[in-house]
Amino acid sequence: DAGVTQSPTHLIKTRGQQVTLRCSPKSGHDTVSWYQQALGQGPQFIFQYYEEEERQRGNFPDRFSGHQYPNYSSELNVNALLLGDSALYLCASSLAPGGGSGANVLTFGAGSRLTVL
Amino acid sequence: QQQVKQSPQSLIVQKGGISIINCAYENTAFDYFPWYQQFPGKGPALLIAIRPDVSEKKEGRFTISFNKSAKQFSLHIMDSQPGDSATYFCAASYGNTNAGKSTFGDGTTLTVKP
Numbered sequence: 001d002a003g004v005t006q007s008p009t010h011l012i013k014t015r016g017q018q019v020t021l022r023c024s025p026k027s028g029h030d031t032v033s034w035y036q037q038a039l040g041q042g043p044q045f046i047f048q049y050y051e052e053e054e055r056q057r058g059n060f061p062d063r064f065s066g067h068q069y070p071n072y073s074s075e076l077n078v079n080a081l082l083l084g085d086s087a088l089y090l091c092a093s094s095l096a097p098g099g100g101s102g103a104n105v106l107t108f109g110a111g112s113r114l115t116v117l
Numbered sequence: 118q119q120q121v122k123q124s125p126q127s128l129i130v131q132k133g134g135i136s137i138i139n140c141a142y143e144n145t146a147f148d149y150f151p152w153y154q155q156f157p158g159k160g161p162a163l164l165i166a167i168r169p170d171v172s173e174k175k176e177g178r179f180t181i182s183f184n185k186s187a188k189q190f191s192l193h194i195m196d197s198q199p200g201d202s203a204t205y206f207c208a209a210s211y212g213n214t215n216a217g218k219s220t221f222g223d224g225t226t227l228t229v230k231p
Contacts (some may be wrong), residue, residue, distance in 0.1 A: 040223070041223050041224070042222050042224050090121050103217065104149045108153075109160050
C-alpha cells in the first residue's frame with residue numbers, strides 16, 4: 001500500500017523564480033494538506049484541498065497557491081521565490097473534513113526540500 | 118503567536134530510561150492532540166494521539182498524559198531504545214471540519230544512548 005508520495009525530493013531555485021511541488025495521497029484518502037517546515041522548526045500549515053477546492057488556509061501570502069486534481073493528487077505552487085521560502089515542504093493526506101475521526105489522522109510524505117539561492 | 122509550546126528542545130536519555138516531552142497549548146478549542154515522530158529525511162509519522170475527554174492513553178511503550186485544566190500534555194517513552202532517537206513533535210487541532218489544520222510545536226530532538 002503506497003503511502004504519500006512527493007516529488008521532487010530536492011530542488012534548487014533562485015530568488016524570483018517559480019516552483020511547483022507535487023503530491024499523491026495515500027490510497028483511500030481524498031484530502032491533501034500542505035505544510036512548510038523550516039530548519040529546526042515544526043511544520044506550519046499552508047492550506048488544505050478537498051473536492052478540488054481550497055478549504056482552509058494558514059498565514060501564508062498569495063504567492064503560495066495550489067491545485068487538486070480529480071484523482072486527489074495535488075500541487076503546491078510558489079511564485080516570486082524569496083530566500084525565506086527555503087524549507088522542507090510536506091504533503092499530508094487524510095479523510096475528508098467532517099468525515100469522522102479519520103479526518104484528523106494525517107499521513108505525511110517525505111517532503112520536497114527547496115533551497116532558494 | 119505560538120499556540121503550542123514544546124519543551125525541552127533536546128533530550129538525552131540512557132537506554133532503558135524514561136523520556137518525557139512536554140507541550141502546552143493556548144487555544145481551548147483544540148480537541149485533538151497527536152504526537153509525531155520524525156526521522157532524518159522522512160516526514161512526520163503519527164505515533165499516538167489523545168482527545169481531551171481522557172487523561173491518559175497508552176500504546177505499548179508510549180503514553181500521553183493530558184491535563185485539561187493546565188492546558189498541558191506530555192509524551193512518556195518507557196524503556197527508551199536507541200531506535201527511538203528521532204525528533205518528536207506535539208500538535209493540536211480542533212473541530213472535525215478543521216481537521217487537517219494542525220498547529221505543531223517546534224520539536225524535541227531525542228537521543229537515546231546505548
